[in-house]
Amino acid sequence: MFRFILKKLLYLVPTMLGITLVAFGFIRLLPGDPVLLMAGERGVSPERYAQIAAQLGYDKPVWQQYLHYLGNLLQGDLGNSLVTKKPVLNEFLALFPATVELALVAITIATVIGVPVGVIAAIKRGSWFDQVSMTTALVGFSMPIFWWGLLLIILFSGVLGWTPVSGRISLMYFFPQVTGFMLIDSLLSGQDGAFASALSHLILPSIVLATIPLAVIARQTRSAMLEVMGEDYVRTARAKGLSPRRVIGVHALRNAMIPVITTIGLQVGVLMAGAILTETIFSWPGIGKWMIDSISRRDYPVVQSGLLLIAAIVMIVNLVVDLTYGLINPRIRHK
Amino acid sequence: MTDTTVKIPDAAIRRRMLREFWFYFSQNRGAVIGLVVFALLVLTAILAPLIAPHDPTQQYRDALLVPPIWQDGGRAGFLLGTDAVGRDMLSRLIFGAQYSLFIGIVVVAIALTGGIVIGLVAGFFGGWVDSVIMRIMDVVLAFPSLLLALVLVAVLGPGLTNAMIAIAIVYQPHFARLTRAAVMGEKAREYVTAAKVAGAGNLRLMFRTILPNCLAPLIVQATLSFSSAVLDSAALGFLGMGAQPPASEWGTMLAEAREFILRAWWVVTFPGLAILVSVLAINLMGDGLRDALDPKLKRS
Numbered sequence: 001m002f003r004f005i006l007k008k009l010l011y012l013v014p015t016m017l018g019i020t021l022v023a024f025g026f027i028r029l030l031p032g033d034p035v036l037l038m039a040g041e042r043g044v045s046p047e048r049y050a051q052i053a054a055q056l057g058y059d060k061p062v063w064q065q066y067l068h069y070l071g072n073l074l075q076g077d078l079g080n081s082l083v084t085k086k087p088v089l090n091e092f093l094a095l096f097p098a099t100v101e102l103a104l105v106a107i108t109i110a111t112v113i114g115v116p117v118g119v120i121a122a123i124k125r126g127s128w129f130d131q132v133s134m135t136t137a138l139v140g141f142s143m144p145i146f147w148w149g150l151l152l153i154i155l156f157s158g159v160l161g162w163t164p165v166s167g168r169i170s171l172m173y174f175f176p177q178v179t180g181f182m183l184i185d186s187l188l189s190g191q192d193g194a195f196a197s198a199l200s201h202l203i204l205p206s207i208v209l210a211t212i213p214l215a216v217i218a219r220q221t222r223s224a225m226l227e228v229m230g231e232d233y234v235r236t237a238r239a240k241g242l243s244p245r246r247v248i249g250v251h252a253l254r255n256a257m258i259p260v261i262t263t264i265g266l267q268v269g270v271l272m273a274g275a276i277l278t279e280t281i282f283s284w285p286g287i288g289k290w291m292i293d294s295i296s297r298r299d300y301p302v303v304q305s306g307l308l309l310i311a312a313i314v315m316i317v318n319l320v321v322d323l324t325y326g327l328i329n330p331r332i333r334h335k
Numbered sequence: 336m337t338d339t340t341v342k343i344p345d346a347a348i349r350r351r352m353l354r355e356f357w358f359y360f361s362q363n364r365g366a367v368i369g370l371v372v373f374a375l376l377v378l379t380a381i382l383a384p385l386i387a388p389h390d391p392t393q394q395y396r397d398a399l400l401v402p403p404i405w406q407d408g409g410r411a412g413f414l415l416g417t418d419a420v421g422r423d424m425l426s427r428l429i430f431g432a433q434y435s436l437f438i439g440i441v442v443v444a445i446a447l448t449g450g451i452v453i454g455l456v457a458g459f460f461g462g463w464v465d466s467v468i469m470r471i472m473d474v475v476l477a478f479p480s481l482l483l484a485l486v487l488v489a490v491l492g493p494g495l496t497n498a499m500i501a502i503a504i505v506y507q508p509h510f511a512r513l514t515r516a517a518v519m520g521e522k523a524r525e526y527v528t529a530a531k532v533a534g535a536g537n538l539r540l541m542f543r544t545i546l547p548n549c550l551a552p553l554i555v556q557a558t559l560s561f562s563s564a565v566l567d568s569a570a571l572g573f574l575g576m577g578a579q580p581p582a583s584e585w586g587t588m589l590a591e592a593r594e595f596i597l598r599a600w601w602v603v604t605f606p607g608l609a610i611l612v613s614v615l616a617i618n619l620m621g622d623g624l625r626d627a628l629d630p631k632l633k634r635s
Contacts, residue, residue, distance in 0.1 A: 142614040154603065276482060310478070
């Protein structure tokens with residue numbers, strides 16, 4: 001098991017280095033002088049130019065620049081935002097909990113609904129439930145979520161007036177950040193209505209973000225269940241007279257969950273891409289909106305480091321999923 | 336002794352395979368519906384100049400935000416209403432079909448070609464060539480596709496062409512991986528060895544001998560990528576990084592419509608519905624293709 005983990009970790013190194021190369025190369029591929037882009041200033045005098053170039057290390061050969069960049073990364077120095085002048089890492093850490101909260105609620109919705117729907121659809125294969133749920137899943141899978149978000153705003157905020165259009169909580173409430181998760185912090189603050197306000201802000205964005213993972217999980221659960229239910233051990237369990245509930249709940253479901261857990265884990269990349277759109281539509285102050293704003297403001301140090309951090313997070317989550325897969329799948333565990 | 340085997344002409348074999356494919360494909364009702372809708376979409380795109388009632392960029396200054404014809408205030412000339420600068424929604428939607436199909440075709444063509452060549456090389460040669468190529472593909476796959484496409488567009492500059500290139504680059508590793516896996520499965524088969532013994536060169540072995548036997552998964556992936564390309568390019572358009580106004584690309588139309596969502600539901604609803612219906616039709620077709628081309632699923 002230890003060797004299995006070590007091997008997976010070693011596999012990560014070249015990809016991680018590749019990601020830093022992409023982030024490093026990004027600034028140099030941009031049209032225009034990288035020194036001016038990173039300085040974010042106009043009408044720079046030659047002396048100032050040389051000063052900035054030396055400060056950023058851009059007067060050295062490219063390979064030295066890359067090593068310098070890597071060295072900075074290892075010390076947690078991701079550069080400063082051109083707009084706010086603050087360290088990129090601090091900005092990222094301040095906004096990250098908002099995205100995590102949104103993503104966690106979304107993936108929870110997707111799992112809690114998707115898995116049972118997939119299981120029932122598989123058990124009742126060909127029934128109206130199977131057909132309706134799988135058609136709905138395909139519609140969800142094909143959904144342009146930025147449009148879906150707008151539709152929900154029209155209905156729930158415009159016509160019904162139930163939910164607010166943007167933000168994380170009403171401006172009436174103010175309390176210190178403890179966990180960074182608005183749902184928990186609002187409860188801790190003990191203020192009347194704060195939690196309800198946070199929840200009403202969160203509900204539409206998380207539904208939008210959950211849509212595609214929900215469809216994928218339901219479809220994957222159904223096909224995994226169907227595959228498992230055709231296996232010999234399930235037939236054996238049935239033949240020895242176990243109740244259908246036990247056959248499905250214990251023998252089939254536990255084995256079908258192995259690929260499903262992987263699928264759920266792999267939705268992290270989908271969630272990050274979805275967060276860009278969802279956060280933009282709902283003005284949710286997370287890293288997706290931060291990236292979009294930075295791209296349109298040409299705040300390139302932020303774009304560079306945001307790209308790096310998001311890719312690193314996706315990779316780490318995928319690694320954890322891989323390891324979990326190894327843990328729960330005896331065939332891999334004992335190899 | 337005379338040879339008693341009957342040689343079936345290639346054309347007949349192909350016809351028989353096609354008939355078998357159609358048999359399985361047509362069993363799937365959803366797939367057939369998808370195919371019909373997709374065919375209508377193609378027709379709409381081709382015939383757009385003939386069937387669109389108005390010029391998609393013509394601004395009728397006396398008809399701003401006119402609602403659809405069945406709603407109070409609707410006007411006979413504008414079936415689905417007009418947008419904020421008085422352009423006919425229906426005509427813009429019809430011309431938008433051209434964008435979506437064009438984007439899908441270009442993206443899939445680039446990603447497929449690149450992915451096949453890279454995957455063939457990696458799978459055929461193996462060893463360090465394979466390791467290096469696949470690690471590079473891993474790097475591309477580590478980024479969420481929309482994010483990487485966005486950043487690539489930031490590098491290349493916003494616009495439809497650059498958006499298509501960016502999306503194709505992001506999709507290409509999927510094709511490379513699939514091709515590689517299929518090639519590695521086929522490489523050790525007897526017919527490849529036979530061709531090698533017969534003196535076929537590497538290029539011939541890769542493209543003529545092995546590739547045709549790896550096509551099934553690639554066709555399915557191409558269909559799925561087609562629908563993803565329509566979605567992602569609409570997302571880029573929506574974020575202002577894809578096709579630029581006044582193009583009647585559906586995502587760009589949605590971006591322009593955003594500020595009117597609470598005043599004029601039709602400028603928001605119809606473009607998104609067009610995206611959803613097209614993507615859904617292609618995905619339905621993809622499901623049917625997968626079932627018809629995958630021999631494992633056929634028998635179950």
